[in-house]
Amino acid sequence: SSTTPEMDEKLKERIAKHPCYSEEAHHHYARMHVAVAPACNIQCNYCNRKYDCANESRPGVVSELLTPEEAAHKVLVIAGKIPQMTVLGVAGPGDPLANPEKTFRTFELIADKAPDIKLCLSTNGLMLPEYIDRIKQLNIDHVTITLNTIDPEIGAQIYAWVHYKRKRYKGVEGAKILLEKQLEGLQALKEADILCKVNSVMIPGINDHHLVEVNKMIRENGAFLHNIMPLISAPEHGTHFGLTGQRGPTGKELKEVQDNCSGNMKMMRHCRQCRADAVGLLGEDRSQEFTKEKFLEMAPEYNL
Numbered sequence: 001s002s003t004t005p006e007m008d009e010k011l012k013e014r015i016a017k018h019p020c021y022s023e024e025a026h027h028h029y030a031r032m033h034v035a036v037a038p039a040c041n042i043q044c045n046y047c048n049r050k051y052d053c054a055n056e057s058r059p060g061v062v063s064e065l066l067t068p069e070e071a072a073h074k075v076l077v078i079a080g081k082i083p084q085m086t087v088l089g090v091a092g093p094g095d096p097l098a099n100p101e102k103t104f105r106t107f108e109l110i111a112d113k114a115p116d117i118k119l120c121l122s123t124n125g126l127m128l129p130e131y132i133d134r135i136k137q138l139n140i141d142h143v144t145i146t147l148n149t150i151d152p153e154i155g156a157q158i159y160a161w162v163h164y165k166r167k168r169y170k171g172v173e174g175a176k177i178l179l180e181k182q183l184e185g186l187q188a189l190k191e192a193d194i195l196c197k198v199n200s201v202m203i204p205g206i207n208d209h210h211l212v213e214v215n216k217m218i219r220e221n222g223a224f225l226h227n228i229m230p231l232i233s234a235p236e237h238g239t240h241f242g243l244t245g246q247r248g249p250t251g252k253e254l255k256e257v258q259d260n261c262s263g264n265m266k267m268m269r270h271c272r273q274c275r276a277d278a279v280g281l282l283g284e285d286r287s288q289e290f291t292k293e294k295f296l297e298m299a300p301e302y303n304l
């Protein structure tokens with residue numbers, strides 16, 4: 001079922017028009033991602049840098065990178081054409097908070113020109129404590145943190161390195177810094193009353209059995225939705241950075257872990273692992289109707 005009894009009315013109202021946060025909403029409301037954030041500050045072993053960030057997006061897809069001005073132009077064009085468009089997310093193709101100027105400029109422009117659109121951000125969490133004040137100022141409604149483990153030893157198998165404040169940390173040391181910042185970020189979101197969803201990439205043999213513990217921790221720390229996503233590992237996507245030959249979970253394995261977690265927390269089961277430039281309802285990707293070449297031509301009056 002899609003709502004837990006304890007999910008209060010107010011929360012329901014807050015997510016009613018968010019296609020990812022509310023399963024009912026995803027049939028009626030649309031979201032878009034704009035790809036304005038190319039850089040990343042960590043190296044996940046399952047990432048292939050040629051493609052979109054695998055933490056929120058569909059691996060094996062190359063999104064069209066835009067400037068903040070182009071992104072705002074695109075949002076205005078699409079909001080005019082797709083009336084169900086309620087949410088704008090920045091989710092890549094790298095980590096949005098590793099590109100703070102581009103990401104926040106995009107949000108500022110959209111808040112200014114299309115104030116009805118809700119803003120959404122996803123991040124690996126490393127820079128979340130640093131930018132929590134700007135996130136609050138901009139009224140960003142929803143934040144997704146990708147949190148794959150709460151154990152730095154496991155983290156060392158998932159992350160090759162973490163680049164924090166001009167220094168690169170490897171192995172357990174890097175994984176510890178990332179985890180510390182993710183926990184601080186989670187806490188800060190809770191204090192700011194910003195809705196937080198957690199994504200976890202399920203990697204068989206590495207964090208699969210551990211995800212129940214991750215689920216418990218995030219539940220206790222205020223996240224309201226957990227999205228366990230399968231590692232997508234297909235030869236045509238090229239090799240992962242450090243997990244060569246790693247398989248993804250079967251549908252059955254994924255469901256089992258989701259079932260084991262769902263105690264009293266809502267699990268997201270309708271995630272489509274969208275592209276960093278996705279447009280439309282969750283099941284219908286219309287990104288190719290709104291390529292840069294096309295949207296620039298459609299409504300030149302929105303040129304910023």
Ligand code: SF4
Binds near residue numbers: 053
């Ligand atoms: Fe790749 Fe990980 Fe960075 Fe996403 S957060 S772009 S998956 S290295």
Ligand code: SF4
Binds near residue numbers: 019274
């Ligand atoms: Fe929603 Fe999942 Fe797509 Fe993100 S990747 S927009 S959470 S369906």
